[in-house]
Amino acid sequence: MALEIQFSLTNCLNTTIAIIPYDVIITGDLNIHVDVKSNGEARTFFSILDSHGLTQHINSATHKGGHRLDLVISRESSPILVGTPTVFDPCLSSNKGKSFGYHLAVQFPISVDKPYCIHRKIRYRKYRGINIK
Numbered sequence: 001m002a003l004e005i006q007f008s009l010t011n012c013l014n015t016t017i018a019i020i021p022y023d024v025i026i027t028g029d030l031n032i033h034v035d036v037k038s039n040g041e042a043r044t045f046f047s048i049l050d051s052h053g054l055t056q057h058i059n060s061a062t063h064k065g066g067h068r069l070d071l072v073i074s075r076e077s078s079p080i081l082v083g084t085p086t087v088f089d090p091c092l093s094s095n096k097g098k099s100f101g102y103h104l105a106v107q108f109p110i111s112v113d114k115p116y117c118i119h120r121k122i123r124y125r126k127y128r129g130i131n132i133k
Helices: 003-017 040-051
Strands: 025-029 054-056 070-075 086-088 105-107
Touching: 003 040, 040 054
Parallel strands: none
Antiparallel strands: 025 070, 054 070, 086 105
């Protein structure tokens, strides 16, 4: 992992994830071959995740080339993910049958509470009913 990217990732995690007390999910195409054990970038990446109490949940290839590039990351102690993420081909193609992209879709169930609904009574006055004269 390039030094500037490593510093940027570490800085981002230190200034955001470390101070947020809530459950967090980080997803995206990180373009790091985390499935290649000899990859130095992958080892550094996992070391950074580990030092911040984060874990990566994708265990199968997310790219048609066979690599695991699209990741789902959460806190190790987080109950927000309630199942194992699934990876599947969404079978997207153009009207000529040409496949769109090389990435597979990632789907995962999460557990979140419905926000509490706050009811407020708002009083207003009809502007047309105001006599300016």
